[in-house]
Amino acid sequence: MRVAVPNKGRLHDPTVELLQKAGLEVHNGSDRKLYAETTDPEIDVLYARAADIPEYVAEGAADVGITGLDQTREAEVDLFDHLDLRFGECRLVLAVPEEDGVSTVDELAGKRVATEFPNISRRFFDERGVDVELIGVTGATELTPHAGMADAIVDITSTGTTLEVNNLEVVAEVLDSSVRLFSRPEDEEDGKIRELVTALESVLHAENRRYLMMNVPEESLEDVKNAMPGLGGPTVMRVEGDDSMVAVHAVVEEGDVYETINAVREKGARDILVTPIERMVR
Ligand SMILES: Nc1ncnc2c1ncn2[C@@H]1O[C@H](COP(=O)(O)OP(=O)(O)OP(=O)(O)O)[C@@H](O)[C@H]1O
Ligand SMILES: O=P(O)(O)OC[C@H]1O[C@H](OP(=O)(O)OP(=O)(O)O)[C@H](O)[C@@H]1O
Numbered sequence: 001m002r003v004a005v006p007n008k009g010r011l012h013d014p015t016v017e018l019l020q021k022a023g024l025e026v027h028n029g030s031d032r033k034l035y036a037e038t039t040d041p042e043i044d045v046l047y048a049r050a051a052d053i054p055e056y057v058a059e060g061a062a063d064v065g066i067t068g069l070d071q072t073r074e075a076e077v078d079l080f081d082h083l084d085l086r087f088g089e090c091r092l093v094l095a096v097p098e099e100d101g102v103s104t105v106d107e108l109a110g111k112r113v114a115t116e117f118p119n120i121s122r123r124f125f126d127e128r129g130v131d132v133e134l135i136g137v138t139g140a141t142e143l144t145p146h147a148g149m150a151d152a153i154v155d156i157t158s159t160g161t162t163l164e165v166n167n168l169e170v171v172a173e174v175l176d177s178s179v180r181l182f183s184r185p186e187d188e189e190d191g192k193i194r195e196l197v198t199a200l201e202s203v204l205h206a207e208n209r210r211y212l213m214m215n216v217p218e219e220s221l222e223d224v225k226n227a228m229p230g231l232g233g234p235t236v237m238r239v240e241g242d243d244s245m246v247a248v249h250a251v252v253e254e255g256d257v258y259e260t261i262n263a264v265r266e267k268g269a270r271d272i273l274v275t276p277i278e279r280m281v282r
């Protein structure tokens with residue numbers, strides 16, 4: 001099975017890192033290499049540009065692709081989305097120079113819109129019945145209004161810094177994007193792809209969770225259990241050589257850890273350990 005992975009740019013490192021956390025070490029992954037082997041002899045990595053990956057998968061050059069939803073939508077190919085990998089989060093927005101005072105999409109009728117995403121943009125304006133002239137660019141889209149090239153842009157934003165620096169304001173949201181794992185639709189049930197999805201899901205499930213371990217006097221066990229947040233009952237174990245104590249282990253959401261520690265301590269828990277979780281396979 002061949003997995004297409006962004007060869008460079010901001011998606012390369014987090015993608016390789018996520019595969020590694022899922023147990024799929026990528027060997028000899030350097031910028032210039034086209035292919036890389038992985039820990040799994042049945043899985044190879046193919047490096048490609050983020051924008052080309054949907055096409056590579058649709059055409060069968062790769063079986064699985066990892067890239068932004070903006071890219072799969074722009075490619076206009078038929079793909080099955082298996083998993084949201086929850087990084088590369090950004091918004092595709094329609095923006096105009098602040099001084100132009102444009103506040104609705106309709107006001108752009110007959111105007112020029114520069115974008116790296118002409119297909120998504122065309123669909124956006126068509127759905128609203130607004131006729132615009134689309135101008136395709138391959139980068140630095142934010143500069144085009146000031147250069148007199150366009151009246152508006154459709155481009156990616158995340159922190160909003162680039163729009164702000166260029167005195168542009170958002171008129172409308174076009175698409176919410178994040179990195180996805182996808183295949184051709186006919187491979188939706190493919191066993192090997194399901195395995196990869198399960199492995200990656202296990203990393204995502206574990207990411208915001210911590211494993212809590214503590215010793216609790218037997219008589220305080222019920223109180224401590226009640227002080228723990230959901231996620232199913234904790235595991236309770238005997239402490240060898242001390243009949244009065246039990247060990248309690250539980251998985252807790254990262255955001256609940258601070259409060260949980262204070263609560264269980266108050267109920268009598270001691271020797272509390274908090275550890276990260278590498279993977280949670282369900
Ligand atoms: N500012 C951002 N914040 C979050 N995600 C982003 C941002 N910019 C881009 N992305 C996501 O990353 C993807 C690839 O962007 P990136 O800039 O890494 O690639 P690229 O511009 O194609 O790279 P290059 O032009 O260097 O080959 C985008 O399609 C989008 O999904
Ligand atoms: O809202 P912000 O946090 O400012 O991010 C938005 C910017 O990020 C992307 O550019 P990138 O940094 O990938 O540069 P590129 O144009 O060379 O791809 C995107 O094209 C925007 O220009």
Ligand SMILES: [Mg+2]
Pocket residue numbers: 009
């Ligand atoms: Mg970019």
